[in-house]
Amino acid sequence: MTTDFQQKRSKGRPEVLAERIYQTLKNDIFEFRLMPGDRFSESEIAERMAVSRTPVRQALFWLEREGYVEVWFRSGWQVRPFDFAYFEELYDLRIVLEREAVRRLCGMAPGRCAELLAELNTFWIDTARLADGKTVSRHDEAFHMALVAAAGNSEMARIHAELTEKIRIIRHLDFTREDRIDATYSEHAAILRAVLKQQTEEAQRILTDHISVSKAEVRKITLHMLQQARLQPVSP
Structure with missing residues (x-):
């Protein structure tokens, strides 16, 4: 079963590239390759995955909505610390x-x-x-x-x-x-x-x-x- 947010995302299917980036980053967080508290920029992720910043930003917004990352004003993104x-x-x-x-x-x-x-x-x-x-x-x-x-x-x-x-x-x-x-x-x-x-x-x-x-x-x-x-x- 999926959440309402996931269902809406599937119905309005975004580009496959953003979906792939989303899954990759989520797996990195689950497997602790991206650690709680780690900070990074959209540009760093885009360079690592050889893509533009647009699908990276979309993927990060999904992860933010699900509570895995948070945006830092003028300083990029951060994996949410464990609480x-x-x-x-x-x-x-x-x-x-x-x-x-x-x-x-x-x-x-x-x-x-x-x-x-x-x-x-x-x-x-x-x-x-x-x-x-x-x-x-x-x-x-x-x-x-x-x-x-x-x-x-x-x-x-x-x-x-x-x-x-x-x-x-x-x-x-x-x-x-x-x-x-x-x-x-x-x-x-x-x-x-x-x-x-x-x-x-x-x-x-x-x-x-x-x-x-x-x-x-x-x-x-x-x-x-x-x-x-x-x-x-x-x-x-």
């Missing part, structure tokens, strides 16, 4: 939205609930586990978004989708370790089983613990990766 308090507030909001979604699902007729969660049940319980962290990360996002969407409140699902986009920059780091991938499979399966048995409190407890542990792990991994990235020698 862990902000990210933790977003994780807390996730818990509120997803606990409510689980409550609503547990209150549905069992057959209807099973129908809505059938695809999730097949992937997380009945299908062989995947090992690639990036792939599992995408499916993890889809799992949580599907839970909220299945609850039947489109506005709640929209807010949750926007929140998901905002935390993606650090959330994907939770899938860089094999034990965290295994834990995700086990916890998702436990959530689904509790929901399908209409065990509201148990499903909410497992879900809350699942997100809380992920939040703590992501913070530790992010701090470690930031430290490692800063120790890397600068390429000539």
Whole structure:
């Protein structure tokens, strides 16, 4: 699922070049090749990518709208510094939205609930586990978004989708370790089983613990990766 902003951008499709620059810069931020607090100019990016400043500026405006960079008056652009308090507030909001979604699902007729969660049940319980962290990360996002969407409140699902986009920059780091991938499979399966048995409190407890542990792990991994990235020698 995409945010409203992404949908509007897709409908009014800008030049492919700006889209490519946007994706490249976003990946650089996600992988810490562009570090929080790093400053740069449009000209530097244009020279690096062998393009004009116009598509670079467009790409940067998209990234600014999504909260990844900020413009500095007369001094170019900056990757937004990490604000862990902000990210933790977003994780807390996730818990509120997803606990409510689980409550609503547990209150549905069992057959209807099973129908809505059938695809999730097949992937997380009945299908062989995947090992690639990036792939599992995408499916993890889809799992949580599907839970909220299945609850039947489109506005709640929209807010949750926007929140998901905002935390993606650090959330994907939770899938860089094999034990965290295994834990995700086990916890998702436990959530689904509790929901399908209409065990509201148990499903909410497992879900809350699942997100809380992920939040703590992501913070530790992010701090470690930031430290490692800063120790890397600068390429000539």
